Amino acid sequence: MINTLLELLQYSFIQRALIAGIFLGLLCAILGVFLVLRRLSLIGDGLAHVSFGALALGLAFGVYPFGVAVPLVIVAAIAIQLMIRYTSVDGDAAIGIISATGISTGIILASVSGGFNIDIYSFLFGNILAISSLELYLAIGLSGIVLSTIAVSYHELVYVTFDEEQAQISGINTTVIQTLISILTAITIVLSVKMVGIMLVSSLLIIPASSALQISSGFGETLRRASLLSITSVIFGIIIAFVLDVPPGATIVLTNIGFFATILGIRLISDS
Amino acid sequence: MSIIQLDNLSVTIQNTPILSGVSLDISQGDFVGLAGPNGAGKSTLIRSILGLQPFTAETATLFDSPIRQFKDWHKVGYMPQKQTNKAKNFPATVAEFVLLGRLSTKHWPRIISAKDREAVNNQLTKLGIDHLANRPLSTLSGGQQQRAFLAKALVSNPELLILDEPTNALDPEIRSEFFEILQDLNQNHQVTIILITHDTGTIGQFANKLLFLDTKVLFWGDFQDFCADPSMSNYFGSSEQHHICHQHD
Incomplete structure (x- = not known):
């Protein structure tokens, strides 16, 4: 068994997948805790759909898809926040409207352009085992920026997550913090699309956070446990996917779900 | 020293007047019900x-x-x-x-x-909940939670403390302890306090001033003046006015 694992680690594509997966798993877990607590879990789904449209746009015009997707998804994330803040549209509805805009644009572009169906398929379902060196460096670099930003603004993010008005009375510019969360979420979503695909990316934000919230007593502890569960799921998911020759994105998500179901089961039994 | 000064403050939300013509001046050391x-x-x-x-508003100042x-x-x-709930x-x-x-x-x-963490520990100790420091907030009893909320409000050493119906869900004994903490802050540490409450029968034991609102100011001034004000007897009825004043030492 150990020999098989060591053998796996000899492959450079496995090394790239594991390194990128660990960074992105950490990123999604930490950001996911803030989003789940703010009841914005589905923003991941909505922005993933927008990234579908943005990636299709990039492919249609022959531009590097992630170069198009990152700014467009950031704009979409900010648009959702603005709609929630300044109109009477609810959060769920705002996410749904932006999400529909993104996916319908993507479908029309894919249909009109033709020719890039295979590329779009890879974005829909993801394949971390096919991650290139450039994508790995991009994932590490952007993850570093996002994680550093979270570290510097950590207490402001926690306060806004608990209660936006109280944070405002403490002199925190809550509009800046909201915008920051939107930008960080957008970058994280686009980066994670390669790992698990548009269809499953929101699960990386929601499931580790939801698992950790079942078993943690403090905020710091929740972040640590969500990160641990997420990274473990990524590592196990990649190895299982390679050994069984099944899609890695779905395997990572199912491993996460396995942890969640186990934790929830133990919690329900111990509470009864 | 003026802590809050309002002159003719009005609030309208979606064309509905919520407050009109509120004028008051709260000084350092006041305890306002x-x-x-x-x-x-x-x-x-x-x-x-x-x-x-x-x-x-014509004037609306906080700490001048x-x-x-x-x-x-x-x-x-x-x-x-x-x-x-949060x-x-x-x-x-x-x-x-x-x-x-x-x-x-x-x-x-x-x-x-480290200074911030020390301030937190000191505040928890002052309010008698230092042993709960590592407990999840959600697992505390109602009275313990109120102390934790108060500790958060006090940990920056504020000169003005504003509390919005803090004792609603508390039983009488814990409510009384909570009011004693507020009284100590007001009398021994010169913290100005504004306390929103429906508990008009109790607030007179602690507050030196009363602000009674009903979309506009119905009464603003010393508690003693409220009790002696015949126009308040007309508004509340002498029985209700007596109930409010009865508890006032």
Whole structure:
């Protein structure tokens, strides 16, 4: 068994997948805790759909898809926040409207352009085992920026997550913090699309956070446990996917779900 | 020293007047009981003072600075209503939660220092909940939670403390302990207090001033004056006025 694992680690594509997966798993877990607590879990789904449209746009015009997707998804994330803040549209509805805009644009572009169906398929379902060196460096670099930003603004993010008005009375510019969360979420979503695909990316934000919230007593502890569960799921998911020759994105998500179901089961039994 | 000065403050929300013509001057060391029926505009007034609610006014100052430009938020401790619901679903230990109250003393980047952690420990000790520092906020009893909320409001050493119906869900014994803490802060530490309450029968034991609102100011002044004011007897009826004044030492 150990020999098989060591053998796996000899492959450079496995090394790239594991390194990128660990960074992105950490990123999604930490950001996911803030989003789940703010009841914005589905923003991941909505922005993933927008990234579908943005990636299709990039492919249609022959531009590097992630170069198009990152700014467009950031704009979409900010648009959702603005709609929630300044109109009477609810959060769920705002996410749904932006999400529909993104996916319908993507479908029309894919249909009109033709020719890039295979590329779009890879974005829909993801394949971390096919991650290139450039994508790995991009994932590490952007993850570093996002994680550093979270570290510097950590207490402001926690306060806004608990209660936006109280944070405002403490002199925190809550509009800046909201915008920051939107930008960080957008970058994280686009980066994670390669790992698990548009269809499953929101699960990386929601499931580790939801698992950790079942078993943690403090905020710091929740972040640590969500990160641990997420990274473990990524590592196990990649190895299982390679050994069984099944899609890695779905395997990572199912491993996460396995942890969640186990934790929830133990919690329900111990509470009864 | 004037802590809050309002002259002709009015609030209109979606073309509905919520407050009109509120004028008052709260001085350092005052303990103000803010009472009135549901929908009287009590919370709206507090939100206006805290800069959360747009308003019109001839004068509206906090610590002699116009409210809209006010920056020294560490001077203000605020304990809002309905924090219990938020605390129920928020994964924070008591110490983590109270630490958030220190953020008003800082500017970006708000880095937490050993001094901040010490201030949290001291505040928890003062309120007798230091043994709960590592307990999840959501697992505390109602009285313990109120102390944790108060600790967060006090950890920046505010000169003004605003509390929105803090004792609603507490049993009489814990409510009495809570009021004693407030009285100590007011009398021995010169903290100015504004307390929104429906408990008009108790507030007179602690507050030296009463602000009674019903979309406009019905009474603002010393408690003794309220009790002797015949126009208040006409408004409340002498029985209700007596009930409010009865508990006042």
